[in-house]
Amino acid sequence: MSQSKHAEYHVHVVPLRVLFAVFAALIILTILTVGVTKVDLGGLNIWIALGVAVVKAVLVALYFMHLRWDSPYNGLALVVAFVFVGVFIGFALKDSLEYQKYVERPALLDRLQQQTIPAAVPSEETTEESSSEH
Amino acid sequence: MNKVDDNHDPHLAHHFDTPVQQYSSAKIGMWVFLATEILMFGGLFCAYAVYRGTHPDVFLYAHHFLDTNLGAINTVVLLASSLTMAWGVRAAQLGQKPILVIMLLLTLLGGVGFMGIKTIEYSSKYSHGLWFGSDNAFYVKSGKYTNPEELTGAIEYGESHAMPHEDKGELTDEHLELQVKDAATEDVLDNQAAGEAQDQSLPASAQSNIGNATNAPAGLSSKFAEVEGDGSAYVTSEKKPLTYEDLDPQQQKLVSQFFQIYFLMTGLHGIHVLVGMALIFWLFIRALRGTFGPKYFVPVDLVGLYWHIVDLIWIFLFPLLYLIH
Numbered sequence: 343m344s345q346s347k348h349a350e351y352h353v354h355v356v357p358l359r360v361l362f363a364v365f366a367a368l369i370i371l372t373i374l375t376v377g378v379t380k381v382d383l384g385g386l387n388i389w390i391a392l393g394v395a396v397v398k399a400v401l402v403a404l405y406f407m408h409l410r411w412d413s414p415y416n417g418l419a420l421v422v423a424f425v426f427v428g429v430f431i432g433f434a435l436k437d438s439l440e441y442q443k444y445v446e447r448p449a450l451l452d453r454l455q456q457q458t459i460p461a462a463v464p465s466e467e468t469t470e471e472s473s474s475e476h
Numbered sequence: 477m478n479k480v481d482d483n484h485d486p487h488l489a490h491h492f493d494t495p496v497q498q499y500s501s502a503k504i505g506m507w508v509f510l511a512t513e514i515l516m517f518g519g520l521f522c523a524y525a526v527y528r529g530t531h532p533d534v535f536l537y538a539h540h541f542l543d544t545n546l547g548a549i550n551t552v553v554l555l556a557s558s559l560t561m562a563w564g565v566r567a568a569q570l571g572q573k574p575i576l577v578i579m580l581l582l583t584l585l586g587g588v589g590f591m592g593i594k595t596i597e598y599s600s601k602y603s604h605g606l607w608f609g610s611d612n613a614f615y616v617k618s619g620k621y622t623n624p625e626e627l628t629g630a631i632e633y634g635e636s637h638a639m640p641h642e643d644k645g646e647l648t649d650e651h652l653e654l655q656v657k658d659a660a661t662e663d664v665l666d667n668q669a670a671g672e673a674q675d676q677s678l679p680a681s682a683q684s685n686i687g688n689a690t691n692a693p694a695g696l697s698s699k700f701a702e703v704e705g706d707g708s709a710y711v712t713s714e715k716k717p718l719t720y721e722d723l724d725p726q727q728q729k730l731v732s733q734f735f736q737i738y739f740l741m742t743g744l745h746g747i748h749v750l751v752g753m754a755l756i757f758w759l760f761i762r763a764l765r766g767t768f769g770p771k772y773f774v775p776v777d778l779v780g781l782y783w784h785i786v787d788l789i790w791i792f793l794f795p796l797l798y799l800i801h
Contacts, residue, residue, distance in 0.1 A: 353499070355569045356562065365559040372551050372794075376544065379799045387801035398791045406562045407784045408777075413500060416507040423511035427518030431525045442530045446726065 354411040364405040371398050487772045499774060506778045510785045513748075517789055520741045524796060527733055534727050537718040538614075538734035539800040541606060541634040543597060547798035550593045551790065557586025558787040561756075565780045568773035573766055576776070580760040583783065587753040594746055601735075604633040608739035614732035631720045738797055745793060748786045755779045 375394040383390065404410040409417045444451040485495055492498035528535045564579030605613035605626030613630035615622045720728060759779055762768065768776055 353569055355566055358563070358566070361559060361562050361566070365555060368555045369552060372548065372555065375795050375799065376548050379544075379801050382801070391795035391799055391801075392792075395792050395795050399788050402558065402784055402788050402791065406558050406787075407781055408565075413504070415504055419504070419507040419511040420514070423514040423518075427514060427521065430518055431522045434522050435525050435529050438526045439529050445530075 354408070356405065356408065356411075360405060364401050367401055368398055371401075485771065495771070502774050502778060503781075506781050510781060513785055514789075517741075517744070520737070520744065521792070521796075524737050524741065527730075527737060528800075531727055531730050531733075533718060533723060534730050535734055535800050537720070537723055538634070538731050539797065540717065541601070541735075542738070542798050543600075544798050546593050546597055547794055550590050551794045553586055553589045553593070554787045554790050557583045557590070558784055560586065561780045561783045565773065565777050568763075568768040568776040569770060571769040573763065573768075576763050576768060577760065580756055580763055584753060584756050584760060587749055587756065590749055591746065591753075594742065594749075605630045606633070606735055608736055608743075612732040612735050614728075614735065616729040616732065619729075635717070635719055741793055741797065745786065745789055748789070752779070752783045752786050755782065 371394050375391055378390050378394075379387065381387075403417070403420060409420070444454075488495050488498055492501065560579045560582040564576050564583060567573075567575035567579055601607060602611075605611070605623065609615070610617065610622045613621070613623055613626035621627055720731075723731070756779060759768075759776055762775070
């Protein structure tokens, strides 16, 4: 136990210029993400916004939150949390988008139910076939 | 025991061998807690993703009610307070007490600034009937607006006040894709309708499509009999902001959901900012007393991590709520 009295922390202290450089990068990225909203890039806009947000988040996590110099287990907790949120949102989104057309067009669901086996695939071809039958 | 205590670091708990071990344990404990915070917000982000995915035009329309400038200023305020917090941790590690005290104070001021701007935003929403729950002017219950007298004012607020700051509400590929898909389904129904025009057994929705088919790509609206020729909601050549009338009736009834999600996400985030401010105030008092130094800075470090995760969540909230294109 006597060792502990003199034990050094050996904790990495983040240099000020690193902190300021990261802050400058975060501000530039914020301006960028606001600016890119004014440009119509179609479906790319949302992905650019999310990409910039991820870069900003990585900068905050690595430097402000010290993960770059920390035990990798700390970073693992963060990465695993994000991965599971991604899985959660990804599956929920895929599922809900799959059934949204029936929510908006209940008539489609009626058609689907009128069909005989196999009723599970509502492709346009089968819908047309069924319409010619009736 | 006395012998041990003589040599004992006053900040080292007895169940740890070394200060480094104690420090690492405290930190990974904090990180596990932060992971649960991300998972909690993940639920709200999921609700956001599902509603935006299924009703992109509602989000495109309703986000005009938010003030992008205030949101951007708040982002900068929060980033700056993250910088001062990180600087404060550094000062504590180096035993620079005056700098630590100043940095904690600045961080606290950043929190006050953020909540102040948030208050301006919230009160502006409140005074225009855009509060959460059934106090939202767009709120629909059993097919009726719960406070229709506020609806006109709320729409004017969003479309005249907020929109000029924004770029044109152009249609994105996502919408076009949606329309194409819809036009395809529409075509199928139209073919049926043409073939069996006199068939009274056809749903009214399919019949109304006949009249509107020439306006295609009419989007979702024309399937509602009540629209009556108003189906040309999205003419792709037009490049003006979406208005409330542009939304089809089903989507008009869903506008309040954007505000429910907005208030839930920013509200939960705001509660975290308040908690962080309370913790930073606690650190500030202790720092004034000279508690922290190179041998004992774990509380500063952990509160700092909490403050940064609050910042990190806002980094995602800002583009998703304020910068919808």
